[in-house]
Amino acid sequence: MRALVLTGPGKAEVQDVPAPSPGNDQVVVDVERVGVCGTDMELFSGEMSYLHTGASSYPLRLGHEWCGTVTAVGAGVGESWVGRRVTGDTMIGCGHCRRCEQGRHWVCEQRFELGIRDGLPGALAEQVAVPAAYLHALPDPVDATLGALVEPGGNALRCVQAAQLSPGERLLVLGTGTIGLLVAMFARAGGAEVHLIGRGDDDLALPKSLGFGHAWTRTALPDLPWDAVVDASTGAEMPPFALDRVEPGRRVVYIGLSVPPSLVDTRDLVLKDVTAVGVLGASAGLAGAINAYADGSVDPRPLVAATVTLDEIVDVFAGRRPPGTGPKVHVDPRL
Structure with missing residues (x-):
């Protein structure tokens, strides 16, 4: 499959990489939309602190604001997830430390951060593998643009x-x-x-x-x-x-x-x-954001300036933004 890969500070390219297979307790999602945020830009520039502490390293696959459709499930995951439109939590805790057991997995010391810290490749790709326990189903009123705005x-x-x-x-x-x-x-x-x-x-x-x-x-x-x-x-x-x-x-x-x-x-x-x-991470706010988007009390779609392709997002990282008044740029990896 095609995926965006950061190969070093200021260096991004679209590469052919192996498509993911769902591991135990994981699903594979066909990615429909991905947002790019300031964290991604700092990882591209090399300024992000995780690059200096060793939590993140190149090559790195970005993408933590996303939505898509589940197309495959691994062992331990119900088949009912297949075909469902979803988004997911960025913060993936270890599940057994004191913080995780207290419901604070987003500050787990051993956490993965999808598309940010090393360990779980991000969603700026045609597919992404995600732990099923961290999925959130999207109701019909939450379209692709809204789905990729759930995390922020x-x-x-x-x-x-x-x-x-x-x-x-x-x-x-x-x-x-x-x-x-x-x-x-x-x-x-x-x-x-x-x-x-x-x-x-x-x-x-x-x-x-x-x-x-x-x-x-x-x-x-x-x-x-x-x-x-x-x-x-x-x-x-x-x-x-x-x-x-x-x-x-x-x-x-x-x-x-x-x-x-x-x-x-x-x-x-x-x-x-x-x-x-x-405030670090959206974990405790994801369900509420989905509900607000679904009932129409909050509609952030005007914040998206443009939706571009994987190839075009390389230019965005280089500072050549598409025209549009919103601060957010989205990517459709299927284009």
């Missing part, structure tokens, strides 16, 4: 849940990329008053077109009490900015990562009695 949606939903807002309270979202806009969508669906910060006026056009009238640059941000702040940016200066802006006694949620380390003064955290929450 699960991350965003976890951020909104961690913010612990009541309807009518005010949320400030830092960043207008895919995660920031998804956080805004889920928070709006829950009744929050949502404000966003972009780097410049060009970043504000899309959120405004999506009905978010409160979209600002940092310099234009009004002086309002913020009941929660979600940092979905990649700027090293933004984590302390979030802490500075949030109301005392409330919550800051961190999901964005900067390449250089960011610094938060814990004296400010303590003296404001603020709770800071970090």
Whole structure:
């Protein structure tokens, strides 16, 4: 089959690789759609921290935002999965450590991360093998575009849940990329008053077109009490900015990562009695994201600028994005 392979920093190519066979407790999925995110871009550039800690290494097969149809099952998996449209969890725990047994498999020390850490090749390919225990079935209203947005949606939903807002309270979202806009969508669906910060006026056009009238640059941000702040940016200066802006006694949620380390003064955290929450992975939010997409309360399809082929995604990694206003690029490996 054909698959995208990173062969080194700044080097990506489509290769013919062996098609997967389902191992014990696994299924094989014919991939229908895959999203490319900032983590993939950092793995391509060589900046991703996992490449420096040894958790990831080249050659590497990307793809962790995906959907498709199960076409084969291994030993221990019911035949009823065959023919079902699915997506899956990126975080694959060992299943027997203390964290996994407590239901926190996404922080298992021995976890695989599909298409990110070594061990499980990703879905930027015609087929992918996935542990059946980590599958999520997709209902009919969740089309291919939505299916490939479940993983980032699960991350965003976890951020909104961690913010612990009541309807009518005010949320400030830092960043207008895919995660920031998804956080805004889920928070709006829950009744929050949502404000966003972009780097410049060009970043504000899309959120405004999506009905978010409160979209600002940092310099234009009004002086309002913020009941929660979600940092979905990649700027090293933004984590302390979030802490500075949030109301005392409330919550800051961190999901964005900067390449250089960011610094938060814990004296400010303590003296404001603020709770800071970090979000890693969509695992606990996947089912909720699917439900929100299925019932129409959240529709993130306008975030997708274009759907391209495997060959064309090589150009995207090289910086030649297709035209389109959304921050997300999808791949259809069948094209």
